[in-house]
Amino acid sequence: MSEHHELILTCPKGLESLLAEEAGGLGLEDVREHTAAIVGHAALEVAYRMCLWSRLANRVLLVIGRFPVTDAESLYAQVHAVDWREHLEVAGTLAVEFSGRGSGIDNTHFGALKVKDAIVDRLRDAGGLRPGIDKLNPDLRVHLRLDRGQAVLSLDLSGHSLHQRGYRLQQGVAPLKENLAAAILLRAGWPRIAAEGGALADPMCGVGTFLVEAGMMAADMAPNLRREHWGFSGWLGHVPALWNRLLAEAQERAAIGLARPPLWLRGYEADPRLVQPARNNIERAGLSSWVRVYQGELATFEPHPDRNQRGLVICNPPYGERLGDEASLLYLYQHLGERLRQVCLGWEAGVFTGAPELGKRMGLRSHKQYAFWNGALPCKLLLFKVDAGQFVTGERQPVARDTGQATPARLSEGGQMFANRLRKNLKQLSKWSVREGVGCYRLYDADMPEYALAIDIYQDWVHVQEYAAPRTIDPAKAQTRLLDALAAIPLALEVMPEKVVVKRRERQSGKRQYERQGSEGHFLEVREGGARLLVNLTDYLDTGLFLDHRPMRRRIQREASGKRFLNLFCYTATVTVHAALGGARQTTSVDLSKTYLDWARRNLALNGYSERQSLVQADVMEWLEKDSGEYDLIFIDPPTFSNSKRMEGVFDVQRDHVRLIDLAMARLAAGGTLYFSNNFRRFALDCRLLERYTAEEISAATIDEDFRRNERIHRTWRLQAGKTR
Known part of the structure; x- marks a missing residue:
């Protein structure tokens, strides 16, 4: 084999230029960058050094x-032509990885099989002995990349991916790969800062990946010094003496580095479950004397007890992928910016994020940004110099001693206008809510078209629903307005940020609006007209309580005394609770969803009801056709559309309401009343019903003060036997 070899180094997308610079420093020549890889030439010693030292x-x-491939047989022939006895013993083990497609090979498994067959057939001896297959730790791992009819055949000297250093056996929810963490530290200038004796602090350290990678850089430790298995270990071209010399040099450098006075490397993690795993990872990396991890909230984070010390704050805040994350993340980023301005003057900071728009809410100007990919997710590293000249909000804000939290950042012009509107609405509705004993009400409903939100008060919680912006609106502008609004809400309403829950509400089809969106399972007890009700602000698009039906629930409560009450499409049975409180003789509530019937059962039990309260899981239309009961008071509030695996066809309120009402009226006792309501904006009551029953629209009487701005939130009719005159 020639003294110099062509080498390919693969890497995460976006790290190519950094890797090219690193590899050049390690001795790679003629370096060329490709997507997620670099190519160059070097002696075997350099290849070993890169296995050991590439971060x-x-x-x-x-x-x-390298050779052309026209079909599967030419691939087999070209691979078979290689003298594999230079690389692998006949009794050795083999693994093949194949990527790419073309030349009639459109399946990577098929391509790998052809390569494996060619190697095995070439090595098979006269007695039939042949290499075995070991996908985990083979003696030789072979790569073949096929691209536009050209094949590149390679041996993997590294074995398992080099990002697997071996120290991180315990991981958090969404850990960064070690080589991505190293790249972030390089871009953030950590080697320079460490050389100057600077400190490093991570206020959200998770299992400590940034801390370990930074410690290894500062202590001059080869990142893969502790790996036990290498791809070249069973390769016949391996030169153990050369490798052992490089390994001994790396061990000596690490010993010298660790013997120096350690830098200040500290991590802080709010989740106590991650603190010990982080400490275990640090110990496995051999950095226990350099790195410390403490449990601590961001609100109490300070990078160093000596205010004269300088260094780097580095962190990877959550990106936000669950329903309701936007609000909590906004306040997290705002608070991170506050802590930097309060206790990190003179420091540098790097924030790695998949939500760079939130970085703009930190109150600091980023002087440089780098694009990265975290797997398939585009991310950015935002770099800051924490000095007063970079403060977007002016002077540092004082810390409130009782909460440990700083005065919030100044609002944008749009955010201030939005806050003013919220204050105005709150002033108008607060007296009414106190007078009427209403603790849950709508405060804002897209009053300002550019801020398309519905904001509801649930006692001391704020529930925010974002209406999906029209396609004509720039998504970036819509996101900016949402963040402006979220920044304004705690200030205008004087609530803690963690008590603001935000959701995006789009046009829903079928039962999607009732589907579970999260899994926090946190129920809040609220009170309404003497009723105790459970709401869930986090897990579903709807909360379990339709605020606009408050007047209807009160009406049912007033009229229910001594009556048999039927609630169709009952949802969480809040209307049934009011009927029971009003003295209903018995109640029957029907819904197709087991989830909501369980919720209904809890609502009834919370108010002391169980007997005489019948909960039925069924398709309403089918149940009405079979039911033979008689009811004095019926309430129907169907969805606009509904489909389910448990029902046949699709329910359409406009198309099916005549049959629905006819079936329900057949169950109505003499002198009884049926209330029919729905929120389909274009709904029109079929005139045939006016010919059969006495029907009166009472929508205006069922709209409370908090929905006066949107009086078409629902429409309601009162129906009784006998024709309308």
């Missing part, structure tokens, strides 16, 4: 052939 590469591949 950024995934794999080090030694190219043994």
Whole structure:
């Protein structure tokens, strides 16, 4: 084999230029960048050195052939032509990885099989002995990349991906890969800061990946010094003496580095479950004397007890992928910016985020940004110099001693206008809510078209629903307005940020509006007209309580005394609770959803009801056709559309309301009353019903003060036997 080899180093997308610079420093020549890889030439010693010292590469591949491929047979022939006895013992083990497609090979498994067959057939001896297959730790791992009819055949010298240093056996929810963490530290200037004796602090350290990678850089430790298995270990071209010399040099450098006075490397993690795993990872990396991890909230984070010390604050805040994350993340980023301005003057900071628009809410100007990919997710590293000249909000804000929280950042012009509107609405509705004993009400409903939100008060919680912006609106502008609004809400309403829950509400089809969106399972007890009701602000698009039906619930409560009450499409049976409180003789509530019937059962039990309260899981239309009961008071509030695996067809309120009402009226006792309501904006009551029954629209009487701005929130009719005159 020639003294110099063509080498390919793979890496995460976006790290190519950094890897090229690192590999050049380690001795790679003629470096060229490709997508998620670099290519160059070097002696075997350099290939070994990159396996040991590269902080950024995934794999080090030694190219043994490039050739054209026209079909599967030509692929087999070209691979078979290689003298594999130079690389692998006949009794050795083999693994093949194939990527790409073309030349009639459109399945990577098929391509890998052809490569494996070619190697095995070439090595099979006269007695039939042949290499075995070991996908985990083979003696030789072979790569073949096929691209536009050209194949690149390589040996993997690294074995498992080099980002797997071996110290991180315990992981958090969404850990960064080690080589991505190293790249972030390089871009953030950590090697320079460490050389100057600077400190490093991570206020959201998770299992400590940034801390370990920073510690290894500062202590001059080879990142893969502690790996036990290498791809070249069973390769016949391996030169153990050369490798052992490089390994001994790396061990000596690490010993010298660790013997120096350690830098200040500290991590803080709010989740107590992650603190010990982080400490275990640090110990496995050999950095226990350099790195410390403490449990602590962001509100109490201070990077160093000596205010004269300088260094780097680095962190990877959550990106937000669950329903309701926007609000909590906004306040997290705002608070992170506050802590930096309060206790990190003179420091540098790097924030790695998949939500860079939130970085603009930190109250600091980012002087540089770098694009990265965290797997398939585009991310940015925002770099800050924490000095007063970079403060967007002016002077540092004082910390409130009782809460440990700083005065919130100044609002944008749009945010201030939005806050003023909220204050105006609150002033108008607060007296009414106190007078009427209403603790849950709508405060804002897209009053300002550019802020398309519905904001509801649930006692001391704020529930925010974002209406999906029209396609004509720039998504970036819509996101900016949402963040402006979220920043304004705690200020205008004087609530803690953690008590603001935000959701995006789009046009829903079928039962999607009732589907579970989260899994926090947190229920809040609220009170209304003597009723105790459970709401869930986090897990569903709806909360379990339709605020606009408050007047209807009160009406049912007034009229229910001594009556048999039927609630169709009962949802969480809040109307049934009011009927029971009003003295209903018995109640029957029907819904197709087991989830909501369980919720209904809890609502009834919370108010002391269980007997005489019948809960039925069924399709309403089918149940009405079979039911033979008689009821004095019926309430129907169907969805606009509904479909379910448990029902046949689709319920359409406009199309099906005549049949629905006819079936229900057949169950109405003499002198009884049926209330029919729905929120379909274009709904029109079929005139045939006016010919059969006495029907009176009472929508205006069922709209409370908090919905006067949107009086078409629902429409309601009162129906009784006998024709309308």
